[in-house]
Structures are given as C-alpha cells and as structure tokens.
Amino acid sequence: MNAALARHLCIVDDDEAVRRSLGLLLLSRGYAVQAFASGEDFLAGADLQRPGCAILDLRLDGMSGLQVFDALRAQDSPLVVIFLSGHGDIPMAVEAVQNGAFGWLEKPCHDERLLASIGKALEKAEDIAQRRQARQAALALWNKLTPREMQVARLVAEGKPNKQIALELAPLEQRTVETHRAHVFAKLGLVNSHQLDRFLRESGV
Structure with missing residues (x-):
C-alpha cells in the first residue's frame, strides 16, 4: 500500500473523548491523524481530494454525518468513509452504506474491529487512487x-x-x-x- 495513503486518516466527532481515544489508538499503530470537532471544520480544513479514510460520526453538532457525506460525494472526494453510530442510528448507517459509504461501526467499537475496517478502507482508497491516476493519464493522451x-x-x-x-x-x-x-x-x-x-x-x- 502507498505510504501516503496509509497515513491519511481523518476523525470527525464532536465528542472530545472519542477524538482523543481514537487518535491515540491510531497514532500508536503508526497512523498520522487529523481530528475535527465538526463536519464544517472537516470540510474546511481537510484535503478532500487526497485519497484516504474518514471516520465520521453520524450525529454531530451542526451538519450531520450524512450531510457531510453528501458534501464529500458532491465534491467527488476519493475519501473512503467509515461511519460510527450509536445503536439508534443503525438504520441511518445502513442507508449511508447503500449510498456509497464503505461501512459503519457501532459505538463503542472494539479496537481490532476498527483497525481491520480501516485497513480494508485504505485498500479501497488505494484502488480509487490508482483508477484516478490511470484515468488522468488516459485523458492526457486523449488530449x-x-x-x-x-x-x-x-x-x-x-x-x-x-x-x-x-x-x-x-x-x-x-x-x-x-x-x-x-x-x-x-x-x-x-x-x-x-x-x-x-x-x-x-x-x-
């Protein structure tokens, strides 16, 4: 896997304790992590055109996780999204997956399950990046x-x-x-x- 992709993780959660615990876990496994307290901060501060993985809470202050996901799709972002949801959010999480999200995990999530999901999401991000590069090369030839x-x-x-x-x-x-x-x-x-x-x-x- 491309090392740049392996390092590109974003956490979007309005719970500071969740951001801290996830950040420490991922840092301990060799990831470099950006954490955002709101969807608005994430959309304004993250590189949305860089392939990688976004761990996105469904329920956020301000924009909801689904609204943030829709914004990513509208910008044709290559970020692969994993949703974190509470028990009552499962129907919304399933809907998000049907609309193109990589998957969802229920809070609290076991560390190893989360890490396994992130690994698979980054493999998908790698595939997306390769396809985009191939298409850009093809367009350059076509032009x-x-x-x-x-x-x-x-x-x-x-x-x-x-x-x-x-x-x-x-x-x-x-x-x-x-x-x-x-x-x-x-x-x-x-x-x-x-x-x-x-x-x-x-x-x-």
Whole structure:
C-alpha cells in the first residue's frame, strides 16, 4: 500500500473523548491523524481530494454525518468513509452504506474491529487512487489528439471500417482516414479497435 495513503486518516466527532481515544489508538499503530470537532471544520480544513479514510460520526453538532457525506460525494472526494453510530442510528448507517459509504461501526467499537475496517478502507482508497491516476493519464493522451482524430477514434472504436468512416465524415477521403487512424493508435499506444473501445469506456471521454 502507498505510504501516503496509509497515513491519511481523518476523525470527525464532536465528542472530545472519542477524538482523543481514537487518535491515540491510531497514532500508536503508526497512523498520522487529523481530528475535527465538526463536519464544517472537516470540510474546511481537510484535503478532500487526497485519497484516504474518514471516520465520521453520524450525529454531530451542526451538519450531520450524512450531510457531510453528501458534501464529500458532491465534491467527488476519493475519501473512503467509515461511519460510527450509536445503536439508534443503525438504520441511518445502513442507508449511508447503500449510498456509497464503505461501512459503519457501532459505538463503542472494539479496537481490532476498527483497525481491520480501516485497513480494508485504505485498500479501497488505494484502488480509487490508482483508477484516478490511470484515468488522468488516459485523458492526457486523449488530449494529444486533434479534433478530427477524436472523431475518427470514436468511429474506429465502434468497429467501423475506413470506407464507412470516410462517408460519415465526408468530405474526408479514405486515405486521410487511414492516416488519422494510424495517428490515433500511435498517440494512444494502442493496436486495435477493441483496445480503443476499452480505452474510451474506461477513461470516460
């Protein structure tokens, strides 16, 4: 696991005793921890675009944990969220998981269970980071294409032959399509239309 991800943990809880005990536990296991007393402080003070794990209390003064979670989703944050809930909050915790949270733990939580959940959450954060990096690299390659090459690339990915592409992009000549096609494969580092189709789907362009 990337060392930077392994160190990035945020605790969001309005109970100072909880923040202190969780912080000490995680520090003792080699994590560097940021603790926040409110959702507002967390959203304003944490690096929300850095992959990692946020341990988020469901019930907070001010913004609720669910509202904070919604704010993270609205910003497309890569932070993986584990909710801490009281017994009466279990339905809300389940709903949060259904909406994309990694999981929830009921207070008080056994240390080893919490640590195991954090470990799995950070593995997911690592996967998210790798996928984002791959997509950014793919977009950088895509942006090297000319607008016409992008048009040709999409039609090639559909499996259309050069002659048909030339007709659809008339008055483009078939020989010109062949040139654009060669440039697309060379610039993107691909060799066939199947790879190109996968590239377009995974990069989201």
